[in-house]
Amino acid sequence: MNSSPAPASLPATDRAVPATSSAQKPRQLKKYHRREQRAGWAMLSPAVILLLLFVFVPAVLAFGLAFTNARLISPNPPVFVGVDNFVRLFADDGFYRALLNVAYFAVVVVPLQAGVALLMALLVNGKVRGVNFFRTIYFLPVVTSMVVVSLLWLFMYRQDGLLNEIITRVTFGAVHGPDWLNNTATAMPAIILMSVWQGAGFHMIIWLSGLQTISADLYEAADIDGVSRWQRFRYITWPGLSATRSLILITITIQALSLFTQVSVMTQGGPLDSTTTIVYQAVRAGFKQQETSYASAISLVFFALVLIVSAVQRYLTREKS
Amino acid sequence: MATTLESARPRTRVRSSSPSPRRVRGIGGWIVRILLGVVFAFPLLFMFVSSLKPDQQIFGDLSSIAAFLPVGNLSLDNYGAVFDRVPAARFLVNSIGISAVTVVLGVLINSLAAFALSRMKVRGKGVILTLIIATLIVPFETLALPLVWWVNQLPWLDLNGFSLSLTTGWLDTYQVQILPFVANAFSIYLFHQYFESIPKELDEAARVDGASWFKIYRKIVMPLSGPAIATVSILTFLPAWNSYLWPLMVVQSEELRPVMIGVQYFFQLNVSWGEVMAYSSMITLPVVALFIAFQRSFVNSIASSGVKG
Structure with missing residues (x-):
């Protein structure tokens, strides 16, 4: 588009120069291009500088600091210590506990949240009257912060809380629910349920935008053929959503691996480390114990995990042509 | 098929x-x-x-x-009690200020970068685009801990009355809660996509009339980019308002804290749940009101964030 600006498109100030001499044209052009370069860089630089400062430098630092003994606040400059932090990390039972917990969380949350979100998307898709109202309702937890959601459910999960009262009511007093968050067997499922409740509306919207890309002609053709509802879903909707599906899988997985806020507000990793997570461990090391180097090592391992898992998912869900 | x-x-x-x-x-x-x-x-x-x-x-x-x-x-007794227990007014003012500044700077800086990438010939554009896309795959959680250490080394010019002084370390400041979240690869990407859909004949015509690049950005491209501005604003505002992990680590002073950190005042025995629910409602209802008012934009921004990843 902007490839070769003719002299006619030069700014007014430059046009004042007599255009009769042919030797002046290249010089004008050069001047014009120099100005464009300068203006372009002036517009780019704030964003580029901030991205360098707050994304690239910390990314490089994660690599660098993980091999030092850096502390958050320390009068001494960091000293290179080789792979000490990683040796310590891979000997740490808490870290394996965190890995297992996060794997447990992800394996349940990913299909559950994607499935609930898809069900909701199918229920509110299309132009049925009253459906918009439900879309708004399903979306409300998404605009509620995870911190507030965690506090609210902390209250609902109490031994004498709302959830157990409902359970007692519905079963006519036969079942009395546990103290959800103070029990090693129920703490993680409780966090899972709440996380799905908060996040499903978000992915409902993404499923919906996927549903809208499927051509209505296909459904019309299917209606003429008198196809059943399940067949419509199985042979038109499901294949039509393949791109959306892999996208949703990857985003929920990364979100699940990064589990932190719920644990920080509700359980602080307990009871008995049954809800500790990788990010929670990293924050405890880097912030509470001020060991930036050890926290960087955890962050690096975490990033490697995210990369590997998303690469595997991408490979498994690739377009098979 | x-x-x-x-x-x-x-x-x-x-x-x-x-x-x-x-x-x-x-x-x-x-x-x-x-x-x-x-x-x-x-x-x-x-x-x-x-x-x-x-x-x-x-x-x-x-x-x-x-x-x-x-x-x-x-x-409304619980609401009154919350203001006695927690410096809630201060937290609300902080969060409103931090979110507003982050949104305004974010829209400005990211749209400027996207404009240059979409409209102008800049040397090194390919490298910059690659770098920007590369940052999309890094979750903030992996950068947070090294970033805490890094911001603690950064210098800042402090204005005390009329004297400027150079200080080191951004911990416990407003800027540490704003500046790391202003430039955003995904916002640049969204603006770039939108700008590409605006016909370039428009700004070529303006060039002929002698308009500067900045004038084209301000008078032609931005006025036509309402939906993109709304999307980026919402996608910047929500995490800014909801941020928890970051301010938890970098802000200690009560007077600098945002609303989400305020929940810590309730991590204690014999807490009044009515007050907890009042505080929770208070920091949620403004966002719900915004959502109800701009529902279409909210849904569009979430849908567009689907292309990420």
């Missing part, structure tokens, strides 16, 4: 769909919709209704439908 449809055809001939099961399914669909609606709405309803009740009544109402109804002894 065509083959799967073809293979579905023979079987469907056999089965004829009578209208009555379809109507039953229609009713079934509404039952599921309503059930899900209850599941998603009632906890929030419970939160808001409880914020108006004294603690004793909250627990008394738990075993009946009254838990979700604004009945009994209703008052």
